[in-house]
Amino acid sequence: MKRFSSRTLLxxxxxxxxxxxxxxxxxxxxxxxxxxxxxxxxxxxxxxxxGATQSIVDATEDxxxxxxxxxxxxxxxxxTLLNFEFYNGIETLATTISLTAGNQADYATCAACxxxxxxxxxxxxxxxxxxxxxxxxxLTEDPFTNQKMIGTMTDVTVVEVTIDAEYHSTLxxxxxxxxxxxxxxxxxxxxxxxxxxxxxxxxxxxxNCACGAHDPDCDIMAAPVAGCTANQVCGDDDTCISTCxxxxxxxMGCTTGTCGFxxxxxxxxxxxxxxxxPAALGAACATATPFLCGVTATVATGLCDNFEGDDKxxxxxxxxNADCTGTEVCGAVVGMKGLCIAPPLNxxxxxxxxxxxxxxxxxxxxxxxxxxxxxxxxxxxxGVSQAGGDVVYQVxxxxxxxxxxxxxxxxxxxxxxxxxxxxxxxxxxxxxxxVTCLKGADAGNAAANETFTFTATAAGTYFLIxxxxxxxxxxxxxxxxxxx
Numbered sequence: 001m002k003r004f005s006s007r008t009l010l011x012x013x014x015x016x017x018x019x020x021x022x023x024x025x026x027x028x029x030x031x032x033x034x035x036x037x038x039x040x041x042x043x044x045x046x047x048x049x050x051g052a053t054q055s056i057v058d059a060t061e062d063x064x065x066x067x068x069x070x071x072x073x074x075x076x077x078x079x080t081l082l083n084f085e086f087y088n089g090i091e092t093l094a095t096t097i098s099l100t101a102g103n104q105a106d107y108a109t110c111a112a113c114x115x116x117x118x119x120x121x122x123x124x125x126x127x128x129x130x131x132x133x134x135x136x137x138x139l140t141e142d143p144f145t146n147q148k149m150i151g152t153m154t155d156v157t158v159v160e161v162t163i164d165a166e167y168h169s170t171l172x173x174x175x176x177x178x179x180x181x182x183x184x185x186x187x188x189x190x191x192x193x194x195x196x197x198x199x200x201x202x203x204x205x206x207x208n209c210a211c212g213a214h215d216p217d218c219d220i221m222a223a224p225v226a227g228c229t230a231n232q233v234c235g236d237d238d239t240c241i242s243t244c245x246x247x248x249x250x251x252m253g254c255t256t257g258t259c260g261f262x263x264x265x266x267x268x269x270x271x272x273x274x275x276x277x278p279a280a281l282g283a284a285c286a287t288a289t290p291f292l293c294g295v296t297a298t299v300a301t302g303l304c305d306n307f308e309g310d311d312k313x314x315x316x317x318x319x320x321n322a323d324c325t326g327t328e329v330c331g332a333v334v335g336m337k338g339l340c341i342a343p344p345l346n347x348x349x350x351x352x353x354x355x356x357x358x359x360x361x362x363x364x365x366x367x368x369x370x371x372x373x374x375x376x377x378x379x380x381x382x383g384v385s386q387a388g389g390d391v392v393y394q395v396x397x398x399x400x401x402x403x404x405x406x407x408x409x410x411x412x413x414x415x416x417x418x419x420x421x422x423x424x425x426x427x428x429x430x431x432x433x434x435v436t437c438l439k440g441a442d443a444g445n446a447a448a449n450e451t452f453t454f455t456a457t458a459a460g461t462y463f464l465i466x467x468x469x470x471x472x473x474x475x476x477x478x479x480x481x482x483x484x
Contacts, residue, residue, distance in 0.1 A: 090111035215238070376417070381419050
């Protein structure tokens with residue numbers, strides 16, 4: 001059975017961003033007996049125009065997809081795309097195939113699938129979709145052999161359908177029918193924008209940069225780069241970007257742009273001025289989406305803290321605690337690279353901050369170690385892993401006392417969780433490899449509130465752990481414990 005994962009679909013003019021196909025097969029080649037196949041709506045179909053450009057979107061050993069722009073659909077809110085989708089191992093493809101016979105009658109089982117997508121005005125969702133209802137497709141070779149789509153589609157019609165969770169296509173009563181006519185298929189896996197040697201495209205080894213189109217080989221970790229100099233890397237926009245070094249002695253700056261962290265092992269020269277804030281080290285960054293700050297001689301010596309402290313303070317860049325001063329530690333952001341921040345005093349149960357019931361306390365996790373994780377992920381606790389930095393508070397309860405715990409006012413990027421352990425001494429309650437969580441909450445996302453209610457069965461000291469799912473993200477919050 002096919003399985004798909006859809007991401008944002010863009011207009012044909014900006015098609016480079018959309019990736020639609022991920023495929024699997026359960027070994028069944030027979031259409032579901034209860035699937036309702038689309039029917040040919042005959043002469044009532046509206047003729048539309050399919051663009052001649054057939055751009056490859058994705059290709060794996062199991063699935064391959066090309067797409068073309070479509071015009072002429074009355075009332076379409078956004079752009080419209082025609083997908084030519086092929087699935088391996090279902091039936092022979094290098095032949096003439098009826099688009100409505102056997103497996104072809106249902107989207108869940110088709111080997112050669114024609115699907116038309118109307119996008120909404122924002123371009124981020126499908127408003128309507130259509131599936132084949134008539135016509136044939138003739139291919140001169142299997143698309144998977146050389147990743148080419150060569151042949152003809154004849155008298156093709158598509159009708160409006162819904163596609164359920166099992167990918168069966170069902171005709172929409174009274175839905176639209178579109179006529180695509182006859183289409184010449186003449187496309188291969190190498191984008192038309194590609195300017196380098198065709199054999200170099202997706203060769204499985206070398207990232208070919210600055211070739212007019214994205215080389216999938218550039219997605220391979222540590223792939224050698226061709227087309228750039230020894231002091232350059234291939235950037236996300238498929239252009240060669242100069243490297244530099246923020247923390248070398250002396251720092252190695254940029255001829256053009258600002259030097260800043262990029263990956264765990266590489267610094268690059270950023271030419272996007274919107275990423276650079278004028279704040280000096282220790283000052284607050286002012287811009288809405290800052291990243292680099294503390295610039296000296298083209299080197300960003302600091303990072304605007306949207307990470308560990310989540311307070312936009314320009315903090316010194318580091319890749320080890322030795323780069324920081326005083327009690328500060330290097331809070332990792334990319335690999336070991338990060339920013340210097342003072343850790344909280346209540347980083348462990350042994351140093352837990354005592355709180356008074358009914359009195360809110362202001363807390364932060366920036367710079368804290370991830371001491372407590374195993375045992376917090378259970379369904380009775382937070383429900384998910386809590387690998388981030390955590391801080392601890394202690395509260396003294398009497399037997400049968402009921403409390404309500406609230407985490408509020410979380411900073412913009414901080415996704416807090418809260419968990420309760422105890423009662424007992426810190427070493428006994430917290431130092432096991434897997435702690436025992438009595439109650440917890442992690443229902444929201446970034447900046448969300450968390451709450452739970454608990455009734456103590458025994459008197460004693462209990463420990464509240466404020467944590468987070470994200471390993472490199474901290475933040476600020478308010479913790480309040482109330483009791484009737």
